[in-house]
Amino acid sequence: MQRRDxxxxxxxxxxxxxxLPILGGNVLQSLNGSINxxxxxxLLGEDALAGVANANNIMFFLLGGxxxxxxxxxxxxxxxxxRHDLPxxxxxxxxxxxxxxxxxxxVAAIGLFVSRDVLEWMATPPAALPLADAYLKIIFLxxxxxxxxxxxxxxxxxxxxxxxxFAFLLVAVALDIGLAPLFILxxxxxxxxxxxxxxxxxxxxxxxxxxxxxxxxxxxxxxLWIGRGERGLYLPDWTIxxxxxxxxxxxxxxMVLVSLAMIAMITLVNRYGTHTTAGYGAALQLWTYxxxxxxxxxxxxxxxxxxxxxxxHWDRVDATTRYGILFNFLLTAxxxxxxxxxDRTTLGWFLHDAHEAIAIARHIxxxxxxxxxxxxxxxxxxxxxxxxxxxxxxxxxxxxxxWGVRVPFASWLQPMLGADAIWWSFPAxxxxxxxxxxxxxxxxxxxxxxxxxTPQGPDAVAIPAxxxxxxxxxxxxLGAR
Numbered sequence: 001m002q003r004r005d006x007x008x009x010x011x012x013x014x015x016x017x018x019x020l021p022i023l024g025g026n027v028l029q030s031l032n033g034s035i036n037x038x039x040x041x042x043l044l045g046e047d048a049l050a051g052v053a054n055a056n057n058i059m060f061f062l063l064g065g066x067x068x069x070x071x072x073x074x075x076x077x078x079x080x081x082x083r084h085d086l087p088x089x090x091x092x093x094x095x096x097x098x099x100x101x102x103x104x105x106x107v108a109a110i111g112l113f114v115s116r117d118v119l120e121w122m123a124t125p126p127a128a129l130p131l132a133d134a135y136l137k138i139i140f141l142x143x144x145x146x147x148x149x150x151x152x153x154x155x156x157x158x159x160x161x162x163x164x165x166f167a168f169l170l171v172a173v174a175l176d177i178g179l180a181p182l183f184i185l186x187x188x189x190x191x192x193x194x195x196x197x198x199x200x201x202x203x204x205x206x207x208x209x210x211x212x213x214x215x216x217x218x219x220x221x222x223x224l225w226i227g228r229g230e231r232g233l234y235l236p237d238w239t240i241x242x243x244x245x246x247x248x249x250x251x252x253x254x255m256v257l258v259s260l261a262m263i264a265m266i267t268l269v270n271r272y273g274t275h276t277t278a279g280y281g282a283a284l285q286l287w288t289y290x291x292x293x294x295x296x297x298x299x300x301x302x303x304x305x306x307x308x309x310x311x312x313h314w315d316r317v318d319a320t321t322r323y324g325i326l327f328n329f330l331l332t333a334x335x336x337x338x339x340x341x342x343d344r345t346t347l348g349w350f351l352h353d354a355h356e357a358i359a360i361a362r363h364i365x366x367x368x369x370x371x372x373x374x375x376x377x378x379x380x381x382x383x384x385x386x387x388x389x390x391x392x393x394x395x396x397x398x399x400x401x402x403w404g405v406r407v408p409f410a411s412w413l414q415p416m417l418g419a420d421a422i423w424w425s426f427p428a429x430x431x432x433x434x435x436x437x438x439x440x441x442x443x444x445x446x447x448x449x450x451x452x453x454t455p456q457g458p459d460a461v462a463i464p465a466x467x468x469x470x471x472x473x474x475x476x477x478l479g480a481r
Contacts, residue, residue: 006160006307007082011319016327019300021162023331025153026292028166028173034285034350036198039180041350044131048195049350050274051132053281054124057266058115059139061259062107068252068391069100070154072244075306075387076451077158077224082310086223093155094226094233095240104147111140122267125274134196142203149210152217157303159224168216172209176201243452250391254382254398261402265422268410272419279360282350283368286339290369293331294376297324302383309387314447321384321441328376336369364423371427374434381437390446397440401433 006014033056041049073096080089115136116129124132149172153165179190179201186192193200217225226233269280301324308316339346347361378401382394406429413421440446 006078006304007311007313007316011316012323015297015300015304015320015323018160018162018304019296019327021166022157022299023292023296025162025166025169026296027289028169030285030288030292032173032176033288035177036180036201037281037285037350039184040195040198043181043184044195048128048131049281050125050277051128051135051195052198053277053284054119054122054128054266054270055132055136055139057122057259057262058118058136061256061263062111062139062143067255068248068250069096069103069244070150070248071251071302071386072096072248072451073151074154074158074303075247075389076240076243077155078160078303078306078387079310079451081159082307085310089159090224090226090233091237092240093224094235095237096151096155096244097226098234098236099241099244100147100151101144104144107147108140108143111143112137115140122263122270125270125277127274128277131195134194135199138196138199138203142199142206145203145206145210149206149213152210152213155224157299158306160303160307162300164213164216168209168213171212172205175205175208179204239452247389247391247451250395251386254395257395257399257402261406264407265410265425268414268422269419275357276360276419278351279347279357280364282347282357282361283364285350286343286346286365287369287372290332290335290339290372291375293335294328294372294379297327297331297376298379298383300324300383301380302387305384305387317384317387321381324380324384325377328380329373332373332376336372340366340369367420367423368426371430374427374430378430378433378437381441385441385444385446385449388446388449389451390444390449393440393444393446394437397433397436401429401436405429405432 006018008014037049037052040052073092076092076096077089080086080092116133119129119132119136149168153169156162156165180198182188182190183193183197183200184195185197190197216222266277266280270277301320304320305317308314308320343362343365344358347358347365351357351361378398382398385394406425409425409428410422413424417424
């Protein structure tokens with residue numbers, strides 16, 4: 001592994017090359033979800049697809065709940081690597097690993113008991129409810145593997161490595177896609193699990209990919225690997241834990257607000273019947289692809305900005321923002337156009353022979369899909385300002401856009417616009433969040449924010465800009481989902 005030093009080199013090219021594996025990972029994850037949805041829709045029918053749409057909103061909520069902690073770990077590791085403080089980065093990794101593992105077990109245990117109640121609260125259609133519940137319970141069992149894989153990917157990105165997480169995500173996705181129909185239909189030695197089989201394939205695939213990634217880090221004596229004689233680093237450093245909680249909770253709440261808004265929206269959609277719910281679920285599958293460039297560029301901007309903040313290169317931070325916004329518009333628009341032109345075909349992949357649902361899905365897509373151009377600007381700007389530790393203003397901006405604009409717009413304008421009020425609420429809220437984010441970037445005090453009270457650890461040492469993965473390197477000297 002070659003650690004990429006994001007504080008040097010041409011900014012545009014460095015940002016794009018660093019972002020491409022993240023984008024590839026987003027493509028893989030979305031492709032995985034879409035193919036599994038296709039398996040469910042074609043093999044089990046429309047009710048099962050509606051169940052997946054409801055259960056996936058909760059799954060997104062669960063993953064969004066740890067987003068903030070993963071971002072906090074990425075930023076802390078990135079800042080440490082930017083100032084060439086490898087021991088500081090490893091202190092973050094050890095404390096964060098213990099924190100993530102404990103959190104995942106607690107959330108999984110709670111979720112197993114409340115999954116059906118939450119689905120009922122969401123007004124999941126009765127025919128889809130038992131299917132969604134069976135699927136969601138297994139997702140809760142898979143949660144520790146999902147959290148651990150997301151955590152390892154986050155710290156590797158903070159260290160400047162996006163290729164390794166992509167490679168092992170490719171393993172997970174290939175296994176998930178291949179195993180899903182076997183578990184759903186009970187082919188060969190696999191049990192017949194129906195819709196729950198889709199979730200079981202996710203559990204098995206992520207467990208295998210996580211084990212492979214851990215083995216790879218150990219076998220390569222990765223500079224960030226914590227060896228057997230250094231397990232004391234897994235004891236929580238409370239300064240780091242407090243920083244992760246103080247900074248991670250607001251960042252996580254941003255994704256929680258998005259998830260809750262999605263749940264609120266699908267609750268409104270469910271009132272219009274199974275056809276509308278299935279159409280909306282199919283449109284969501286396309287939108288995951290439209291969001292991918294913005295999410296990849298935003299994540300890359302956050303890691304790149306964090307290393308440059310650690311190094312004190314503020315001119316590179318501002319240039320990262322400008323190029324991030326430019327790349328967002330170019331890449332997002334390049335996806336929106338073909339998905340609008342060919343949406344009858346692409347939506348048909350998820351709604352086989354469901355002509356009424358396809359018509360609804362196309363209408364939804366035409367009204368709402370272009371709003372993700374605005375969403376991308378917000379994501380890029382938020383990623384940059386969070387890299388300093390300024391996490392509350394982006395939370396407030398997003399909260400207002402979703403709960404002060406999107407949900408009220410969708411709810412209150414239905415008497416006049418009907419279901420169209422739901423679809424128009426997406427561009428309205430996205431435009432508001434973009435304007436507010438740019439205003440805060442221009443006039444806010446985010447450059448004065450800090451992740452830790454003491455940004456440089458007392459035992460910080462300089463390390464080379466590039467750290468080769470030499471199996472014979474003295475791991476103790478280097479400090480070695």
